[in-house]
Amino acid sequence: METKEVFINGLGLIGSSLARAIKKRNPEIIITAADTNKNTLKYAISNKIIDKVVENLENIKTADIIILATPVDQIIKMLHELSKLQLKSGAIITDVGSTKQAILKAAEELVQPSVTFIGGHPMAGSHESGIAAGRADLFANAFYFLVPLKTKNKQIKELQSLLQETNVKWFEIEADTHDKLVGQISHLPHIIAATLVNRTENEFADSKLGMELAAGGFKSTTRIASSDPAMWSAILKTNTTILIDQLAKYQQQLSEVQEALSNGDQEQLYNLFFQAKNSRDKLN
The missing domain is CATH 1.10.3660.10 (6-phosphogluconate dehydrogenase C-terminal like domain)
Known part of the structure; x- marks a missing residue:
């Protein structure tokens, strides 16, 4: 499936850096995003980090890939909300949370058979936070853990292709x-x-x-x-x-x-x- 639209929930250091990396290699991909901070969203739009702001979850149903880039407790809450929606057939949901067992347990609520969840965790960051600290090369040469809920090589390769500009070292691992x-x-x-x-x-x-x-x-x-x-x-x-x-x-x-x-x-x-x-x- 060709990725045409990506939704990112959370445009802090990690989420905005992923958005920058995606746009750098694939400027044609539409990136939509949500964030609790309105100033962050204004910054993202004015700096062309994203294309659209999403104010209602109903509007993410056209997304090919959904990236959850908020704190872990909010990722779990969002997975619960996503489980109630009819998402695009073939959609991939991933996260960047620093723990994986609790997140994968929450992802089990995603019962739509055509939707794939792939747990993720880029082992890179900074003591700085916020969208202004983000950059496309933040993850260069860092390990990026992948923890699939169910192994689907096609979807894993699709996610890796989307994030190719990050120049990470991919590493599949069990949640525990x-x-x-x-x-x-x-x-x-x-x-x-x-x-x-x-x-x-x-x-x-x-x-x-x-x-x-x-x-x-x-x-x-x-x-x-x-x-x-x-x-x-x-x-x-x-x-x-x-x-x-x-x-x-x-x-x-x-x-x-x-x-x-x-x-x-x-x-x-x-x-x-x-x-x-x-x-x-x-x-x-």
């Missing part, structure tokens, strides 16, 4: 494996960064000197603490079981560091940094 993986390498680091900033702010509550003197190490470690609070609280809410387990393991390792400090165990402290350096250097 995905949530455990991103819990460790994405969600947990966001929790750690946020708590480190808050702990430091509390530590120097009586003096601004500490935060004012924060330099490269602190800033680079906590950069992601500037991420959108609404989005991240919604993400964590749908991955609680996995995160509780990962937090417990992390707290255990912190306890071991505390014990090593108390015992003056320099060897253990050395091994902590040696192992971390070897692992981190492999990412460069």
Whole structure:
């Protein structure tokens, strides 16, 4: 099926970047969109990121591909709404949510046989948010997870073709494996960064000197603490079981560091940094 019309719900950093990438390679495709922020929609129209604003879900019935690019809780709510509509035959629905088990469960409500749901998650982003921060090359060389509800290779290839300009590395994965993986390498680091900033702010509550003197190490470690609070609280809410387990393991390792400090165990402290350096250097 030739893609002629795409509907995007949510024109924040991710949604607007996808829209830009689609338009860059396929300017003839009509992109319609919805967003709770009217200023965002005005920006999208004036900058030719989208072609039309959708104010009623009835108007998305002509869309070939529907992209849900809102926080996870809103994606789940939208899937419930879409399940009540008679969508275009052959339509593909996908999302960009950071957890997948809860979303795929909600997608099971889509009983229209000619409609395909493909869970998606581009592993790219920024501590900045909003439509003005979006760009067509945001996802370049990043992994883009695909979690199909039911494997349909034709529809997967169609989605990949639409998003070809993103230049991502496609990776199919099971929902539970995905949530455990991103819990460790994405969600947990966001929790750690946020708590480190808050702990430091509390530590120097009586003096601004500490935060004012924060330099490269602190800033680079906590950069992601500037991420959108609404989005991240919604993400964590749908991955609680996995995160509780990962937090417990992390707290255990912190306890071991505390014990090593108390015992003056320099060897253990050395091994902590040696192992971390070897692992981190492999990412460069």
